[in-house]
Amino acid sequence: MSKKRLVIALGGNALGNTPEEQLELVKETAKTIVDLAEDYDVIIGHGNGPQVGMINNAMEFSSVNGGKTPYMPFPECGAMSQGYIGYHLTQSIQKELKNRKIDKEVACIVTQVVVDKNDPAFLKPTKPIGSFMSKEDAEAIAKEKGFVFVEDAGRGYRRVVPSPIPVRIVELNVVEQLVKLGDIVITVGGGGIPVVETECGLEGVAAVIDKDRSSAKLALDAKADMLVILTAVDRVAINYNKPNQESLAEMTVEDAERYIKEGHFAPGSMLPKVEACLDFVRKTENGMALITSLARAKEALKGETGTIIKK
Secondary structure, rough: OOOEEEEEEEEEEHOOOOHHHHHHHHHHHHHHHHHHHHHOEEEEEEHHHHHHHHHHHHHHHHHHHOOOOOOOOOHHHHHHHHHHHHHHHHHHHHHHHHHOOOOOOOEOOOOOOOOOOOOOOHHHEEEEEEEEEEEEHHHHHHHHHOEEEEHHHOEEEEEEEEOEEEEEOOHHHHHHHHHOOOOEEEOOOOEEEEEEOOEEEEEEEOOOOOOHHHHHHHHHHHOEEEEEEOOOOOOOEEEOOOOOEOOOOOEHHHHHHHHHHOOOOOOOOOOHHHHHHHHHHHOOOOOOEEEEEEEOOOHHHHOOOEEEEEE
């Protein structure tokens, strides 16, 4: 009998802001993933915000400040972050599998995700990347390279890029083949490398795809039984940080839509997670989504904690 299939979206708390910090954190992340892989077929997506920012900053600094490093386009920075996060996750999961004497392979796929070049997000870039700079420097670079900069909370100017909706996961068939072999697969890192379709093939674009939305798309296209978003809290709450805060064991689609309208979920925090879950659940017949903490994922799948989103 085949196992049920999970797509797991790892939040930033599962990784780290530096390579050293990440290497330590992923040891615990690997334990949770292997816990789940004992009972389910597991596909993993993850964020890359701090990591791609670090790479982009380093490349930007080296190319601008008299260094000999060539300018590195943003899609290539995303690919770099996928590679090194995937390496850390793969290595830690391999060690945990070996410790438990589990015969299972781990594969990291540098993944491209097609976006629509006519997506409205391209008309209004909103996602900050790279380092802070003065207004004069920002204007000079904007003139030279055509980048868009915005003033960020009085700390200086930062480049912003679009955050389009994922349309198609290019390496989906490869993911499918590996999962059927029983492998643990790491894919759509950082939401995937955004690419657009052209007459000459796929072409990378400077953008950031939300990793929860890409994980939801992956779960849908890979026919997962459940989308699991792992974050810093055990359960989703309404009236968050207020005296009448209430943690939710489950939400229907209708409940979640009402809570969104009432403004219970913060943009850039819980809102995109709930929206990604809704996107998956709405488009599947019996699919469910789960939001919970990394530390309690196994308990949540037994119904002991976490927030289930269902039709």
